Amino acid sequence: MKNNNFRTFQGYMKQEEHLLSASMEDYLEMIYRLSKDTGFTRINELSEALNVHPPSATRMVQKLGLMNLLQYERYGVIILRAEGKKLGELLLLRHNIIEAFFRLIGAKAETLLAETEKVEHTLSDETVKCFEQFIAFIEENPDVLIRFKNFKVE
Template sequence: MKKEDKSLTASMEDYLEMIYRLSRKTGFVRLHELSDALNVQPPSATKMVQKLAELNLINYEKYGVITLGDSGKVLGERLIKRHNIISDFLRAIDVTESEILEETEKIEHTISANTLDRFNGFIEFLNYNPDIKLKLKSYMESKQKSSNKE
């Protein structure tokens, strides 16, 4: 995303992604919920929320709820999709579940749209070819076992 939209930092993307996630059920999120989910102090969350509001991605009034604006919803959905594609790709190449979130966070802010599209194409290919998916999983597991022996 950063490459397509220079105005958003990685941290801004993380906040917007989390606001999108948390507001899916109710349509809004409270500041303390956001700060808890991101493991940051409320004053830090307030500053970032104000920046996102200045960019018209969210709506926020002091001591009120946070809601996504139209462009924030669109971008939030794209951020979630990007996150999920990267996570699915890492699972497909047998990255351990305990490492997937951290690795996804490292990749998602620097990946180009073209590379993300390639990741998605690879995942779709595997899903349309379950026999190849099983062969890849078996191969990756055998590679892991042989590297553990060394």
């Protein structure tokens, strides 16, 4: 076995010149959700939504602030900057594509959210695009889905 291409999970996650870690992506996506209507969110709301304790949210928000993805001052409100907004929107879009795709192929509803939240950090743009194309394909060819469902019953 001279195949030099394997890595551990962490090895892969580091290797890429990922601008954002998985956690950063989670925070950014959630900030985008929460501030979509009102234009802002707060540490408390954010930490509750993500089921982390406030100090964890504070630290991450400070970090995202240093990266110029959002605007934040101590004890203040969290407002996405243009770049952060753009990323957040993409992240949410990606999330929705993956979720829709999993639903299509029959993933259990109970685990759908957790599944999507985990997977979304690990898929390449190309593969997400494949998911997207498959969704569009099924929309135009609903008979395929029916055949698949029948196949599964057997």
